[in-house]
Structures are given as C-alpha cells and as structure tokens.
Amino acid sequence: MEKICVAVRVRPPICHENSSSTFWRVDDNQISLHKLHGSPISCVSYAFDHVFDENCSNSDIYELLTKDIIHAAVDGFNGTSFAYGQTSSGKTFTMNGSSNDPGIIHRAVNDIFQKINIISDREFLIRVSYMEIYNEEINDLFAVENQKLQIHENLERGIFVAGLREEIVNNAEQVMKLLESGEVNRHFGETNMNARSSRSHTIFRVVIESKGKDTGSFGDYSSSDAIRVSVLNLVDLAGSERIAKTGTGGVRLKEGKYINKSLMVLGNVINKLSDSAKQRAHIPYRDSKLTRILQPALGGNAKTSIICTVAPEEIHIEETKGTLLFASRAKRVTNCAQVNEVLTDAALLKRQKLEIEELRRKLQGSHAEVLEQEILKLRNDMLQYELEREKLEMELEKERRSHKERDRYIRDQLMMIENLSSLVSDGDGSSSQGSMKESPIEECNNRGDDFKTPCFRAAPKAFVAKRSNYSQLPDLSPLPDSFSDVADEDTWFKINKGYIADLDSLQTTPARKVQSFPPEDVTPLS
Numbered sequence: 001m002e003k004i005c006v007a008v009r010v011r012p013p014i015c016h017e018n019s020s021s022t023f024w025r026v027d028d029n030q031i032s033l034h035k036l037h038g039s040p041i042s043c044v045s046y047a048f049d050h051v052f053d054e055n056c057s058n059s060d061i062y063e064l065l066t067k068d069i070i071h072a073a074v075d076g077f078n079g080t081s082f083a084y085g086q087t088s089s090g091k092t093f094t095m096n097g098s099s100n101d102p103g104i105i106h107r108a109v110n111d112i113f114q115k116i117n118i119i120s121d122r123e124f125l126i127r128v129s130y131m132e133i134y135n136e137e138i139n140d141l142f143a144v145e146n147q148k149l150q151i152h153e154n155l156e157r158g159i160f161v162a163g164l165r166e167e168i169v170n171n172a173e174q175v176m177k178l179l180e181s182g183e184v185n186r187h188f189g190e191t192n193m194n195a196r197s198s199r200s201h202t203i204f205r206v207v208i209e210s211k212g213k214d215t216g217s218f219g220d221y222s223s224s225d226a227i228r229v230s231v232l233n234l235v236d237l238a239g240s241e242r243i244a245k246t247g248t249g250g251v252r253l254k255e256g257k258y259i260n261k262s263l264m265v266l267g268n269v270i271n272k273l274s275d276s277a278k279q280r281a282h283i284p285y286r287d288s289k290l291t292r293i294l295q296p297a298l299g300g301n302a303k304t305s306i307i308c309t310v311a312p313e314e315i316h317i318e319e320t321k322g323t324l325l326f327a328s329r330a331k332r333v334t335n336c337a338q339v340n341e342v343l344t345d346a347a348l349l350k351r352q353k354l355e356i357e358e359l360r361r362k363l364q365g366s367h368a369e370v371l372e373q374e375i376l377k378l379r380n381d382m383l384q385y386e387l388e389r390e391k392l393e394m395e396l397e398k399e400r401r402s403h404k405e406r407d408r409y410i411r412d413q414l415m416m417i418e419n420l421s422s423l424v425s426d427g428d429g430s431s432s433q434g435s436m437k438e439s440p441i442e443e444c445n446n447r448g449d450d451f452k453t454p455c456f457r458a459a460p461k462a463f464v465a466k467r468s469n470y471s472q473l474p475d476l477s478p479l480p481d482s483f484s485d486v487a488d489e490d491t492w493f494k495i496n497k498g499y500i501a502d503l504d505s506l507q508t509t510p511a512r513k514v515q516s517f518p519p520e521d522v523t524p525l526s
Ligand SMILES: Nc1ncnc2c1ncn2[C@@H]1O[C@H](COP(=O)(O)OP(=O)(O)OP(=O)(O)O)[C@@H](O)[C@H]1O
Pocket: 010, 011, 012, 054, 085, 086, 087, 088, 089, 090, 091, 092, 093, 094, 194, 196, 197, 198, 199, 237, 238, 239, 240, 309
C-alpha cells in the first residue's frame, strides 16, 4: 500500500494586482496564506509531498514528482500522473510545456525510450493512444472519426475504451509527431480567464509490454516467458471555472457545466477514498467517464501522482483554497500497485519445476533420508486407503442394485396379486352369463379407440405404468380407471402400496401395445 504522491505548483502571476492584501508563501513543501505585511493567516497552511513556487520549471516537477512513476511503468507497474486545478492555473503548461521547457508528457516519452534502450535483457513493445472527454463523450484524438467511444471492462484488459486507436511506436520522435496531430483535434476555446482554455480532459496513454530475452538459462523463468503489461496515463484535466468569472455563455457555458460536474465527481471519489476504510462506503467511480477511466489510478493498482496547480492572484483565493483542500484529501488516498505480469504456460511450467527443485533441495538437509522414508510411508498409506475406499464403494453399489431388484420384484408380485383378484371378481360375473367377456383393452381396440384415454371400466385399483428399464413387457399389465389417477405416482404408491417406489423409473404410459388381459393361461375363478 502506498499513498498517492501530491504536489502543488504555484504559477507565476499573470497580472500584478496593486490592491492585494494577501499572498501565498511557499517554504519547505508548505504553502500558507500571509497578510501583506508578512504575518501568516491562521488555519490556511498546507503541507504536501512537494510544493513548487513560481520559479520552478517543468524539469524540476518531472524529476521530483513523475520520473519514478515513469520508471516503475517500464518495470511493469501501472502509473498515472495528472494535473488538477482551476482554469488558467497552468495545467496544460505543466503537462505539455513550452519549446524551451518541455512538459511532463514530452519528458516522460523521452525517458521511456531512453530507459528501455539501456535494458538489454528485455524486449519491449510500446503502444500509445490519445483521447479526450468532451461534454462527457469520449473522442479519439488520433482518429477524429472515432467519437462517442464506450468504456468496457473485462478480466483480461480491466477497464478500457473500446475502439480507441492504438499506435505501435519505436521512438520518441514518432510519439511527438502523433501527439502533435492529436493536439489539433483537441477542444480548446477562449474564455475571459484563458485565451486557450482546455474544454476537455485529455488522457495520453502509453501501454508498455515487455518480455525477457531468451537467455537459454533454465533457472530464470520470468526472464523469458512472463510478459509484463503496464498502463501509463498522463492526464491534463480541464479546469474548474466559476461561470461569472469566465464570462461564458452558449457553447462555452455548456462545456463549463460538464467540466465542473465531472470534476465534482472526481472530488467525491477522492473524498470517499480519503475516508478511513471503515467509513468508506460506495465509491462513485461510475458517476463520470473520467473517474471510471481513472479508477485503477484512484485507490487501485497504480502508482499515482497529482500536480495541483494554483493561481497566486488574490482574486482566485477561493479557488486556490478549494484546490488545496482537494490536494489534502488526495494525499490521504492509498493505492496498491503491483507488477502486472502475465505468465505464459511455459513460464508456469518452469515456475513449478523450480518449486519442486527447491523442495528437493530442502529435503537434502540433514534429515533427508528420514523425511523421504516418512513421505514414502505416507504415500503408501494413502494408496492403501484409496484401494479400500474403492472396494467399499463397489460393494455398496452392488448392494444398492440388489435392493432395487428386490423392490421391483415385490412390486410386480403385488400387482399380479391385485390383478388376479380383480379377475376373480370379473370372472364371477362372466361365468354367470356362461361365456368369457372380452377384455377391456380388446373391447377398446375393437372400437378403434386411441389408447390414450381409458374408455373402459377396468379393475378398480389397476394402473398403467411403464418401467423404463424393463427389458420385456410384464406378464400382466394393470390398467387404470383414468390417467388422472396415475398422474401423481408418488401419492399413488404411498396410498395404495404403503411403500415408496423408485419414482425415476415410473412414467405414465404412452400409447403402446399392451398385452391382452387376462392372459390365456389364467382361468377365471368361478
Ligand atoms: N509555470 C508557468 N510559467 C509560465 N507561464 C505559465 C505557467 N503556468 C501557466 N502559464 C501560462 O498561463 C496561461 C494559462 O496556463 P494554462 O493554459 O496551462 O492553464 P490551464 O490550467 O491549463 O487552463 P485551462 O484549465 O483553462 O485549460 C498560459 O498562457 C500559460 O502559458
């Protein structure tokens, strides 16, 4: 777990106000508000990881705040660095810089290529993309046709923007050219506060993949087969603005509302994350596209730094206090960054082999022989138990099968008895008329009726059932009064037979040929 690194940068004053009665003083990574004659104003003092005064350069900021994150990204850690602050406080200046003082992005790109060129035992693949969030819509700055892109999330890629163009790059110059082409597509606009105000949040993303060069050495599994994938976000946020000050209307006003809203959500996320873990409830990442995309950087698997830019003029005192409050809260947020390593099958195999080797080495200590014998004995015991278990299982299965057979036999016998007793009573009637009556089924068949609906008067307690595992027809097939009587076989059995049947093998009878009833060798009782 590590805290987000937070710094404050005070931009040089744009206009020197004669009437100001306060000023911001920077000493030793602290920033405090002072009265003009020098005495500090109580409760308006803040300390951060770094506080840069108006004389600092982008190079100072890069060295102290961002460089470590860039180097960690090359080593496989996710990283994010973003600039936050009110409009015209110097965010774009910090991220993009000027020709004589290049910004964080320029320096990071140079640094990445310098670093990977001196790492001789790994090979790298670098991809870059550039997007903006304008009026809560994601646009691709490398491909203007890719607009209103959607955010997706899956196990393999985490949170990502679908359809965003990614360019594979081999050197810093290539990236700079791409960035220049992307800048053209970015939304800027003039306001009272800034002649070239960013009207969107921009995210420049570098994906760094690396794999150890195959040295042929067996021992080092990670150098040849594990792939590291890290994502680096360099973010220039649009600035919060007070509409009364920016003097915007129409399109600018609409943009300002979207900007303020998404910054408010970012503030909410930071607030929730800065609460103690116990108080932390739901973190509203999904309330804006910005926080959703930056989710891993805010309390997740990434190393993150925030540069909060402030304007020194007295007229911006409330906005500066707001930014410092945001920065104080951000300072309490902790992330949990780890190297993102994807193991290939070959790497996994090598890792397992190494673990076995390691165990074997441990075994070769002073008690090796005793331990090996112990292991051998345990393994034999285990085999013995396994054999015993299999034998018992087979016996149990045999027992189960014979039990089922017995059940079935008893059931058949009971049916036979019942049907015979019904015959006896029917036989009584027919003998009194002097001739054998047609069986109910024959009666039915002779009328050409479909056997689905019982249309006869049969032995009162009889039923029709099919046993799916019968190999041949039963000697006597009992008949139903009606199918409704056999719909609930379970009930039927319980009521009529007093024991529970194997219900799986019982189904109501489909139309099928049923043996004539009674069979020829059964003589009706008189
Ligand atoms: N440290 C600095 N040194 C010199 N000039 C600066 C510095 N910071 C900002 N500026 C100048 O101040 C003006 C406003 O800066 P910038 O456009 O970077 O602000 P911003 O925070 O990005 O504003 P917005 O949110 O409106 O886009 C620019 O003209 C810029 O060149």
